[in-house]
Amino acid sequence: MLNHSLRLGRIHGIEIDVNWSWLIIFILLTWSLAVFFFPQLFPSMSTTTDWVVGAISSLLLFVSVLLHELSHSLVAESEGIPVHSITLFVFGGVSDIEQEPHSPKDEFLMAAAGPAMSLVIGVICYGIFLALPSTAPSAIAAVLLALGFYNITLAIFNLIPGFPLDGGRVFRAIVWGITGSFQKATRIATAVGQFFAYLFIFGGLFLAITGAFLSGLWLVFIGRFLNNAAVGSRRQAELETYLKNVRVASVMNPHPPEVPAQASLEDFVENYVLARNLRALPVVADQTNCLVGLVTLGEARTVPRESWPVTPVSSVMLKVDQLTVAYPDEPLVQALQDLTRDDLNQLPVVQNGQLVGMLSRSDIIRYLRVRRELSN
Numbered sequence: 204m205l206n207h208s209l210r211l212g213r214i215h216g217i218e219i220d221v222n223w224s225w226l227i228i229f230i231l232l233t234w235s236l237a238v239f240f241f242p243q244l245f246p247s248m249s250t251t252t253d254w255v256v257g258a259i260s261s262l263l264l265f266v267s268v269l270l271h272e273l274s275h276s277l278v279a280e281s282e283g284i285p286v287h288s289i290t291l292f293v294f295g296g297v298s299d300i301e302q303e304p305h306s307p308k309d310e311f312l313m314a315a316a317g318p319a320m321s322l323v324i325g326v327i328c329y330g331i332f333l334a335l336p337s338t339a340p341s342a343i344a345a346v347l348l349a350l351g352f353y354n355i356t357l358a359i360f361n362l363i364p365g366f367p368l369d370g371g372r373v374f375r376a377i378v379w380g381i382t383g384s385f386q387k388a389t390r391i392a393t394a395v396g397q398f399f400a401y402l403f404i405f406g407g408l409f410l411a412i413t414g415a416f417l418s419g420l421w422l423v424f425i426g427r428f429l430n431n432a433a434v435g436s437r438r439q440a441e442l443e444t445y446l447k448n449v450r451v452a453s454v455m456n457p458h459p460p461e462v463p464a465q466a467s468l469e470d471f472v473e474n475y476v477l478a479r480n481l482r483a484l485p486v487v488a489d490q491t492n493c494l495v496g497l498v499t500l501g502e503a504r505t506v507p508r509e510s511w512p513v514t515p516v517s518s519v520m521l522k523v524d525q526l527t528v529a530y531p532d533e534p535l536v537q538a539l540q541d542l543t544r545d546d547l548n549q550l551p552v553v554q555n556g557q558l559v560g561m562l563s564r565s566d567i568i569r570y571l572r573v574r575r576e577l578s579n
C-alpha cells in the first residue's frame with residue numbers, strides 16, 4: 204500500500220506524487236475539523252459549511268506540505284544536488300534528494316528552508332485571521348485559522364532536533380561545521396534523534412496509561428517512525444564510509460555470462476535460464492562484444508512458445524538505451540544509488556560501449572561483509 208502513489212505532475216523537473224495513505228489523513232483531518240473544531244470555534248456555521256470548509260482547509264494544508272517540501276528541493280537544486288521526486292504521504296512529505304549535501308552551509312540552508320516556509324505561511328495566515336473585521340464570513344476565518352495553526356505546528360514539529368527531522372539536519376549541519384567530519388556529525392545527530400524518538404515512545408506510553416489513550420498511541424507511533432529513520436540514516440552513513448573511494452570495477456563480476464544477439468529465445472531459455480539458473484542476461488552484438496540490451500524470462504514470455512526457436516533475443520530484449528548502466532570508474536556508492544532508485548538487482552558495466560562486467564546487489568553485499576569482517 205505504501206508504494207502506491209498517484210503522479211500529480213512535475214515542477215522544475217521534480218516529480219510530484221501523492222501516496223494513497225494521504226487519503227486517510229485527508230479524511231481524518233476533514234472529519235476532525237468539521238466535527239470537533241469548527242462547531243466549537245465557529246458556532247454560527249452550518250454543519251454542511253463545516254464539512255465543505257473542512258475539506259477545503261485539508262486540501263490547502265496539503266498544498267502547504269507541498270510548499271514545505273518544494274522549499275527543501277529547490278534549495279537543494281540551487282546547490283547542485285539533483286532532486287528526483289516529492290511524495291506526499293501519511294506523515295506529510297518526503298523529498299527524494301539523491302545525494303548528501305556538499306557542505307555544512309548547504310545542509311543548513313536546505314534543512315531550514317522547509318520549516319521557514321511553513322512558519323512564513325502560518326504567520327501570514329494567522330496574522331490575516333487576527334486582522335479580519337468581525338463582519339468577515341466565518342468560513343474564511345475558519346480556513347485561515349486552520350492554515351495558520353497547522354503550518355506553525357508543522358514548523359515547530361520539524362524543528363525538533365531529532366535526526367532525520369529538519370531540526371536534526373540543522374543540528375547535524377552545525378556539528379559538521381564544528382567538527383569538520385560528516386560521519387561524526389551523522390553519528391551524533393542520529394544518536395540525538397534516537398533520544399527524541401524514545402522520548403516520544405515513553406511519553407506516549409505514559410499518556411496512554413494515564414488516560415489519553417489515542418494521543419499516547421499516536422506519539423508512540425511517531426516515536427517508532429523516528430527511531431527507524433534515525434537507525435536507517437546511521438546505517439546509510441556507515442555504508443558510505445565503507446564504500447568511500449571504492450570503484451565499480453573492484454566489486455563487479457568481470458566475466459559475466461552473456462548471450463549473443465542472434466541467439467534464439469529457445470536457446471536462451473534452454474541453455475541459460477534452465478541449464479544455468481540465470482534470470483537476466485546482458486545481450487551482446489556478435490563479434491564486437493558491444494552491449495546491445497538485456498533479456499529476462501519476462502521478455503521471452505511475451506512470445507508464444509512455438510515461436511521461440513525462430514525469434515532472436517534481440518527482437519524482444521530491453522534495448523541498451525532503456526537500461527541503467529554503470530561504468531568501471533564510477534564510485535560504487537553512485538551505482539548503488541542507481542540500483543536502489545530504479546529497484547534493480549544488477550547493472551551491466553560498460554566501457555566505450557563494450558560490456559566489461561555485471562554489478563549485482565549480491566556482489567555489493569558480499570563485498571561489504573568482507574570489509575566489515577576485516578574491520579572487526
Ligand SMILES: [Zn+2]
Nearest residue numbers: 317318361369
Ligand atoms: Zn521538511
